[in-house]
Amino acid sequence: xxxxxxxxxxxxxxxxxxxxxxxxxxxxxxxxxxxxxxxxxxxxxxxxxxxxxxxxxxxxxxxxxxxxxxxxxxxxxxxxxxxxxxxxxxxxxxxxxxxxxxxxxxxxxxxxxxxxxxxxxxxxxxxxxxxxxxxxxxxxxxxxxxxxxxxxxxxxxxxxxxxxxxxxxxxxxxxxxxxxxxxxxxxxxxxxxxxxxxxxxxxxxxxxxxxxxxxxxxxxxxxxxxxxxxxxxxxxxxxxxxxxxxxxxxxxxxxxxxxxxxxxxxxxxxxxxxxxxxxxxxxxxxxxxxxxxxxxxxxxxxxxxxxxxxxxxxxxxxxxxxxxxxxxxxxxxxxxxxxxxxxxxxxxxxxxxxxxxxxxxxxxxxxxxxxxxxxxxxxxxxxxxxxxxxxxxxxxxxxxxxxxxxxx
Numbered sequence: 001x002x003x004x005x006x007x008x009x010x011x012x013x014x015x016x017x018x019x020x021x022x023x024x025x026x027x028x029x030x031x032x033x034x035x036x037x038x039x040x041x042x043x044x045x046x047x048x049x050x051x052x053x054x055x056x057x058x059x060x061x062x063x064x065x066x067x068x069x070x071x072x073x074x075x076x077x078x079x080x081x082x083x084x085x086x087x088x089x090x091x092x093x094x095x096x097x098x099x100x101x102x103x104x105x106x107x108x109x110x111x112x113x114x115x116x117x118x119x120x121x122x123x124x125x126x127x128x129x130x131x132x133x134x135x136x137x138x139x140x141x142x143x144x145x146x147x148x149x150x151x152x153x154x155x156x157x158x159x160x161x162x163x164x165x166x167x168x169x170x171x172x173x174x175x176x177x178x179x180x181x182x183x184x185x186x187x188x189x190x191x192x193x194x195x196x197x198x199x200x201x202x203x204x205x206x207x208x209x210x211x212x213x214x215x216x217x218x219x220x221x222x223x224x225x226x227x228x229x230x231x232x233x234x235x236x237x238x239x240x241x242x243x244x245x246x247x248x249x250x251x252x253x254x255x256x257x258x259x260x261x262x263x264x265x266x267x268x269x270x271x272x273x274x275x276x277x278x279x280x281x282x283x284x285x286x287x288x289x290x291x292x293x294x295x296x297x298x299x300x301x302x303x304x305x306x307x308x309x310x311x312x313x314x315x316x317x318x319x320x321x322x323x324x325x326x327x328x329x330x331x332x333x334x335x336x337x338x339x340x341x342x343x344x345x346x347x348x349x350x351x352x353x354x355x356x357x358x359x360x361x362x363x364x365x366x367x368x369x370x371x372x373x374x375x376x377x378x379x380x381x382x383x384x385x386x387x388x389x390x391x392x393x394x395x396x397x398x399x400x401x402x403x404x405x406x407x408x
Contacts, residue, residue, distance in 0.1 A: 045164035054158065057230050064227025067220055076214040076224070083120065083206050084228045085268070085294075090117030091129075091236055092268045092295040093302075099181060100130040103283035103312045104299060110307040111186045118190070121232060122202040125194040127181045135173050137280055141244075141256050143168040149244035149256055157234075157241035202229065235266040243273035251278040251319070252326040261292055269293030278322060283311045287319050 068077060094114030097103045106114065118126055132146045139145045143166050149156040155163075181187050190197065203225060210221035247258025251274050263271030264286075270276075272286035272293070283299055290297040302308035 047162055047164060051162050054162070057226055060223050060226040061230040064223035064225075067224055068227055071220065072216070072224060073214055076210050076216055079209060079214065080206065080224055080228045084232050086117045087120035087232050088235065088268045089295065089298060090114055090119070090121045091123060092270055093298055094118050095126050095129045096133065096270065097283055097285065097295065097299070099126055099187070100133045101280050102180070103281050104308050105310040106302070107307050108186070110302055111184070115186050115190050116197070116201060119194070119197040119201040122198050122229060123233070123236060125191045126187050127178060127191050130181055131173060131176060131178055134176055135169065137277065138176070139172060140277065144172040145169070147240040149241065153241050153245055156244060157237045238263050239267050239270045239273065243271050247274070249274045249328045251275050251323055253328050254326060264292040269295040279314045279319075281312050282314050284313060287314070287316070
C-alpha cells in the first residue's frame, strides 16, 4: 500500500497541514523539526524474515538445551559456557559501557578484543548497537525508544525485533551524533566486515571446536552452538524487558527501570537498571562494585593490567542525595508507599507519601490512552519526546478524535 495524502474536510482542520497516510501510521508535519505520528497498532508490520529466523533458532535451541543437560560432555559444556561469557563481555564491557556510554577508556588491544567478543555475541555491529542504545536512554519509555516497555513485556523483550520500527525511532535515530563511534578505526573495521566476522566467531569457530576437538557430532555441535547464542540473546533481552518492569526503584521512582539481581546474574552485572538509568556514566552500572557484576570485575582487572583507564564513577554522597530526593524508601507506616523529601520547599525533615510508581500505574495510563484513542491509536507524542497530556490539550484531543474517525 502506497503513501497518499488525506485531504477530506472532515479529516483536516482549517489552516493545518494534511495527514500523510501509510499502511502503518498517519503523519502530520508541523514544521521542519516536529512531526506528529498517529500509529496504527492494529497493523502489525511483522518482519517475516526475523520471525522465521527466530522460530528456527528457538527450535534448535530446545534440542541444544536437551543436549546441554543430558548428552554434552563436561569439557564441551565448559568451553561453550566460557565462550558465551566472552560474547557477553563484548556486549556489556564493550558495546554498552565502553562505546555507548564512554564510562571508561580502553587501549587498542582491549578495544580489538572487545570488538571480536562482540562478534561472538552476534547482536549487530557495534555502531548500530550503540545507536539503538543511546536512543533508548535519550527517549526511554516513549515511542522513540526502540524497545519501549510501555508496549508490553513481549515487545520490550523480543517483539521490537519482529516488528517494523516505529517512525519516531527512525526519525530520532537519525538525529543522534555518532561521530565518536565512526572516528574509532576498530568500529569502522568491524562494520565493514561484520557478517564474515560474526559468522566465523559466532558460528563456525565454536561449532568446529565442539565437533573436531570434543568429538560431538556436527549436528549436535550446531545445536549446542545455537543454544549458546540464543541463551545470550535472552540474557540481553531481559535487561530491556524484565529490568524495566519488575524490581525496585531505589534511586528514581520517576523512571521505569528497576533493580534486578536475577537479571544481573545472567547479564554479567547489567540488571541494576534503575541505578544505571539514573547514573548512566558510571562504569560499574551499580553502587555495589563487583557484587553480581562480573563485567565490573573484568574492567577493574583490565585497569590493573593497564589496558583500561579513566574509569568514571559516582561518589557515594551524590548517590545518597539522589536516593533521598527521588528514590524509593520503605515507609514503616505504609509499605506500599514511596517516601520522598519535598525538594521544592527544601525541607529535608518533612516527609510525604505518594502511591508507588508501579507497573499498575503505567498500565492504567496506557489504558486511558487506549480508551481515548478508541483502541486504534496509542503512544501519541508531541515535540521531541514529551508525552502529550491529552486531558489538558483540547486541540490535540479533537485532532486525535478526527483521526480515529478516519481510521474507523
